[in-house]
Amino acid sequence: AQSVTQLDSHVSVSEGTPVLLRCNYSSSYSPSLFWYVQHPNKGLQLLLKYTSAATLVKGINGFEAEFKKSETSFHLTKPSAHMSDAAEYFCVVSPSGGYQKVTFGIGTKLQVIP
């Protein structure tokens, strides 16, 4: 069984300040973890993924996430928010490999204030 909890449904930051979106997971196996971003009325875009290699994962657009097994967390960070980062972010947990169903978090809406 697997589950994912995004701890904040809404995060608001000022442009140029750090971003932290929190995600905790539960899994009975070694999972793969992903962060996706969805802009309004758009599809999903993969930001980054963890698949049991390096625990600090760097993604696109300056985002990174650290897999912490002891804390069962996979928080998403960015040093400096940009207006274009305003979107919905989903944390996703999956068994390794693409043939089994994944589980989405409820999403975190990131608001960037000018």
Added chain:
Amino acid sequence: GAVVSQHPSRVICKSGTSVKIECRSLDFQATTMFWYRQFPKQSLMLMATSNEGSKATYEQGVEKDKFLINHASLTLSTLTVTSAHPEDSSFYICSAGRDEQYFGPGTRLTVT
């Protein structure tokens, strides 16, 4: 990277009609595809798992007779919403599995 396409990207239909949405894996073969539904301001919910050459596996609460899934080839799965009603209006996203899940761009269905 692997690419998954969906067609159409947007469709408007009248209540009572049926709508077919296609999901294609463009550069790889996918024995398994997944269909998700997203209501406004909500997360994605898995509707069903589509298996090539066999019946789809539906999640609890999803009407299999309303949401018909056909996975006739290794690169194509279709979702048909039969006798659509306004409450079926939603954003439908498919994914295909290989080393990981690759998501299509989504189809926005509006039933009037």
